Amino acid sequence: MDRPVVFFILGGTGDLARRKLYPAIQSMLRKGKLKNLSKIFALGRKREKLEETLAKADPVFKRIFEFVEFDLTDRKSYKRLSEAVSTLSGKELIFYLALPPQLFEQAVVNLGALLRDFTNPRKLVIEKPFGLDLSSAKKLNFLLEKYFSEEEIYRIDHFLGKVPVQNIFALRFSNYIFEGVWNKNFIDHIQISALEEEGVEGRVGYYDSVGALRDMVQNHLLQILSFIAMEPPSVVETESIRDEKVKVLKSLRKLSPEEVSRQVVKAQYEGYSQEVGRVSNTETFVALKLYIDNFRWQDVPFYLRTGKRLKEKKTLAVVVFKKVPGNFRSFLGCAPPQNMLTVEIAPGNRLKLSINMISPQKLEACPLEGSMELDLVRELGEIPSAYETLIEDIISGDRTLFVRGDEVEAAWEIVQPILDSWEETKDIETYKEGTYGPESAFELIERNGRRWVN
Ligand SMILES: NC(=O)c1ccc[n+]([C@@H]2O[C@H](COP(=O)([O-])OP(=O)(O)OC[C@H]3O[C@@H](n4cnc5c(N)ncnc54)[C@H](OP(=O)(O)O)[C@@H]3O)[C@@H](O)[C@H]2O)c1
Incomplete structure (x- = not known):
């Protein structure tokens, strides 16, 4: 063009x-x-x-x-x-x-x-943020569609401009080895984490009216989840890809108020209210467990977590495979670690597959955990910044990496019941700066014998 x-x-x-x-x-x-x-x-x-x-x-x-x-x-x-x-x-x-x-x-x-x-x-x-809740997002869509056609609208989620996020699509649909295992039969659970070291420096006003759920989960984390969970599109083309992402969002199970209290953790770092200058109950950390009600993902938990002032800056998605069958679980008293496929989005741009291997001592001894790594920067040379990719796509008219109107509303449909439920309970747990978040976030995943991967 x-x-x-x-x-x-x-x-x-x-x-x-x-x-x-x-x-x-x-x-x-x-x-x-x-x-x-x-x-x-x-x-x-x-x-x-x-x-x-x-x-x-x-x-x-x-x-x-x-x-x-x-x-x-x-x-x-x-x-x-x-x-x-x-x-x-x-x-x-x-x-x-x-x-x-x-x-x-x-x-x-x-x-x-x-x-x-x-x-x-x-x-x-x-x-972003596209609306502050479902009704304001609908209103914004209504206004946009009144003056512009959907083909003219580019809703930004800059995570979609990140090469390792786009690579999830290539990983899944250009490597046939993964398709057979990419489902409830082989995958135990999935984790998506966006951990930040920094606080709300200079953006207190904005952040305090938004919080971590709206700022990170409604858009970025649910977009990563969609790429991981979507079905292969019928053709590799913008609308087919977006259709499949919307189907994932629509299949996410909406949480009842009881489920919100059991499956969603809301917390704030100590000292946040002091920074804001008044008592605030805005969350700077959120962790949640979601389920997708479809044939591929029935009963596979998706754990999402994000927060500020944590121990390190890291964004990653981890696919954790099931344990080996019972009679192989004990190699001289140890259980082999579960295989994990890690998509590191920040600070590196890496893919890592953990593979257990023989112990040098003995066939029956505890297998050692090894790993195979693919570093996208090493393989591809320099990779463009998210905004370079997005600006290039806007100019060329490629909307694949932008969020469609129905997609943004489907994401709000998941988040809205949580916001509604939080309206009832103003209490908020606190966590220390420089940690991996509050106790309840560990409890959320550990109560099912799992652990967060950092
Ligand atoms: N900053 C980031 O890293 C980041 C990341 C992701 C998304 N975003 C999103 O990007 C958007 C902008 O964020 P930002 O951080 O750049 O905000 P910002 O630094 O506060 O800048 C706001 C801009 O809006 C202009 N503005 C404010 N009121 C105006 C008015 N009445 N008429 C005309 N212009 C007006 C300001 O112009 P003057 O100051 O010249 O008046 C300024 O250029 C937000 O939607 C934010 O959520 C930001």
């Missing part, structure tokens, strides 16, 4: 734009990509926030970059924007909402109305 493309970044002076979007665009320009990107308009109120970015920017980037003073609440700003758009006839317009989420609705409605006067091909990119 060689049509010239113009980016309008609403929130173009913000943290996301400065830390992720501009570096990604510059990196691609250096690689000779984005040949049809003719202009980037950074829309915002405070030009001075761009000084450092521009001081360090490449000349090629600076040549196509322009700041436009723009306040969403000010009519004159729209007039300026409309004038800018009127000079871009024939070009594709990409509007990227890198705004505080409470401004999404207003931005969609006002942009949608403004664009009615133009015939340019257009795309609308919207950052």
Whole structure:
């Protein structure tokens, strides 16, 4: 597609734009990509926030970059924007909402109305969080669909831009050896963890109104789960892939209030309320156990866990296979460890398969745990940042790595009963910084004889 493309970044002076979007665009320009990107308009109120970015920017980037003073609440700003758009006839317009989420609705409605006067091909990119609950997500979808077609909408979940997450698809559907064992007959359980070392530095206001369940589980962790659990699509093509992911989300068992109290752990790191400056019951940690009611996954637990101020920064998905049969469980008094396939998403980009092997002493002695590793960076060379992949896909019009409207609602359908149940109980457990979270998170998995893998 060689049509010239113009980016309008609403929130173009913000943290996301400065830390992720501009570096990604510059990196691609250096690689000779984005040949049809003719202009980037950074829309915002405070030009001075761009000084450092521009001081360090490449000349090629600076040549196509322009700041436009723009306040969403000010009519004159729209007039300026409309004038800018009127000079871009024939070009594709990409509007990227890198705004505080409470401004999404207003931005969609006002942009949608403004664009009615133009015939340019257009795309609308919207950052997370997509709504704060099921009803606000539905409302946002309704507004988006009023002004834009689904083909024009790109709902971002930046985890889908990460190569090791996409590699789950390649791992499953280009390696026939896994298909036969990828089910309840061979898999004991699955764990998905996104552990963070940092707290809520500088984002207290946003985070306190959202919490870990909305910030991480509703989107990123359920997206990883969908890739792990989906059926092979009928064809390898955007809508078939998204259809299969939606089916997984729709097959997830919704939790009753009793199940929420047994299967969901909500906790906060000590000192969080002090940081917020008042007593808060927002969770900075959540762990939960979910089940998928379908033929492949019946009774296989999916354990999800995420939190801030933990011992290390790590994102991983672990497929834990079943134990060997009873009569082989005891090799001179030891049980062989269960095989595990680990997808490490951060800090490394690795796949690891644990394989037990013979002990050097004796055939009957306890087998030793070995491992086979595939390092994606070593194999592929440099791998692009999530935002590089996503921006390239937006420009080329590939929506596979973006979340469809029904998909985002299906994910909220799982999270909403938990939020509802939490409305009833305001109590929150605490955990010490630098640990792997609260006691209850260990209890959640250990009560069934399992353990978290870090
Ligand atoms: N930061 C990240 O690492 C990250 C990661 C994933 C997703 N996100 C998502 O990305 C979005 C932006 O986050 P952020 O961290 O970049 O936020 P931020 O640093 O607070 O930036 C917000 C941006 O919105 C602009 N803005 C605010 N009110 C405005 C108004 N009335 N009119 C026009 N512009 C206005 C600000 O412009 P001025 O300051 O110039 O007024 C600024 O450019 C959020 O949806 C967030 O959830 C962020």
